Amino acid sequence: MKACPNCGEEVIGREGKKFCSTYCKSNFHYERRKEKQSSLFKKIDKQLKLNRRILKNYNRAGKATVREEVLNSHGFNPNNFTHYWKSKKGEVYLFCYEYGFLSFTDAKGTRKYILITWQQHMEN
Incomplete structure (x- = not known):
């Protein structure tokens, strides 16, 4: 069982899939960019x-x-x-x-x- 790095829910689907949904994938990367952007x-x-x-x-x-x-x-x-x-x-x-x-x-x-x-x- 793999956990989604954004919400912690179980990831169901193909092998190598990291996120439980496209929303979680998008939100995860948005938050990371926001943290890095100290313009x-x-x-x-x-x-x-x-x-x-x-x-x-x-x-x-x-x-x-x-x-x-x-x-x-x-x-x-x-x-x-x-x-x-x-x-x-x-x-x-x-x-x-x-x-x-x-x-x-x-x-x-x-x-x-x-x-x-x-x-x-x-x-x-």
Whole structure:
């Protein structure tokens, strides 16, 4: 007695038959392809969502300053962002959806991020 690798039911039929039905065969291969497909798009999308969650968590007041290592310890990756905005001062803020960040080094040499939330006036 041979068991179907998809559902575990008994396989009846010719010698060498692996699946109990065409549905099980199709479903088995579909699920395997789905597991293997960790496409670049999915990886970037996952990182963008993680970045957004981290920025949202540390920027509850609309503007905040956080040390770089704090965000990085949670998996933040500044190389993944959705868009940017250039301020009147010429500073370029990178955004993960509606949460933005600007990297800078303070007077003591500590790398930090200024965190902001997208505002209506930034659309111009």
